[in-house]
Amino acid sequence: MIHAELLSRQYGIPSSKKTDNGAFYAVRDLSFHVRRGEVMGLLGPNGAGKSTTMKMLTCFLPPSSGDATINGVPLKDDVRIRQQLGYLPEQAPLYTDLDVHAHLAFIASMQGLPKATAADRIREMARLCGLESVLNRRIDELSKGFRQRVGLAASMLHDPVCLILDEPTTGLDPNQIVEIRHLIRRLGEEKTVLLSSHVLSEVEAVCDRVMIISDGQLRSIGTTDELSRAASGESRLRLVLRGDVSRFTTAIRSQHSTCSVEAEVAATGDDVYQLMLSCSDPSVHLGELAFQAAVSAGAVLLEMQPQSTSLEDVFHQMTGGRS
């Protein structure tokens, strides 16, 4: 659905970093692919190039080099691209002097919808986004949550195949965030959604796949599980064991030298210990190894819990700790 190929955008502002003949690259050689009916999260610290990427895909800014296609349409065919797209820029810009209905009607006419169709679509989007009760209210009287929903409704009026949402939950309260996430999730069942955020829990909750960018470059792409595995490079198992820890550790090492037992987790008393078993060899089944080692050490395994690297850790690792 969305194919980006070596997309770059440079500005003429000299910068101490990322310079190439004095130019500043907001995005550099970004290539990715978002599948039809997929919710893709675009994750990155502030200033990573998320918004610039979205502005290029929506033809607001032309790329300095590279190209992209959306539903097979290249970026240079900007009018056709925009027909395919629904775009919600950051902070949902709206005509606050108009009422909700007038705003949506204006957007519908800009999208070229015939009047009768526009009336039906406005009704349908108002229902989908929960705007029926505020259709005749002026936008500047609405709460942030409602404004965000007006922005979403406006971006979907022309029934686009692809939605590009730039930080759609910024500034919302926790209840509103949950509502908007549900809405995006529902939309993602039918449409391709590219969603930017620097809220990790949001991306985890809403997106099928995640793309992490930093300093304008792609750092990683995949499902959150894939990213976690790629980031940690090892599998880990948290254990609660009763028995002799040193015999257990020796048993582990004798079976697999690549595996280690971290003793950083303190004893909890009554000869019960919490341990972290990790192994860089992906072919080793840690559960089986722990069981056999416990048997040979005469220890009892009370708990076993596989540990995954959180998206926070992945993000931190990929972006070099920038926020």
Added chain:
Amino acid sequence: MNRVLAMMFKEWKICIDTPLGYVIAVAFFLASGYFFSSNLFLIGQADMRNWFSSLPLLLMFFMPALAMRMLADEQRTGTFELLATMPLRTGEIVAGKFLAVLLQITLLLALTLTYPLTLALIGDLDVGQVSVSYIAALLMASSYAAMCLFASGITRYEVVAYVVGFGLLLAMFLVSQSLPLLPPAMQDTVMLLSPLAHYESMIRGMLALEDVLYFLSLTGLFLILTWFSLERRRWM
């Protein structure tokens, strides 16, 4: 064309739904009424010539006010990004905004038709001259609207848009005022470029093609410059 009209009506709706439009209209009629009545009662002349002569001065203050928020506001609030990512051309945005300003000033001028109607009741009105003068006023207003729209396109701030628009119109005004100070060789050229000189020639009652073409060209030139000002993001 539907999009251009929709843009125009959206601006019209904002204009009548917010106090700014009414404040500008009231101030315009106070100032315009002053020029009209002082001519009628103080000088005792039942003609519109002096009122039309004062119109460029009035428009210098009011046109930037009508146009200042048209594009600056869209850029400041981010709605321009919304417009620029919908399937419409920058030219359609410029045309819709221009027509919106033109609609507002045309309505203001239309309401001043009460002046010639009053004069027709109490004196002998030269209908031909007044009609040509209104055409001249509209043509000049359209070129002023384009200039002020350009001022609104180059900034995100309404105040800056007003000051730049006012500055452009003031420059046009000063060019014609400085004519007597210029060497005779330059006077003809400057007169050819001065909107006021063309306007003055029209409000004498002569509808000359060169004057009409001059105002249409000036309007077109500034609409193109407005288009460039909105497209500049592409080359930055």
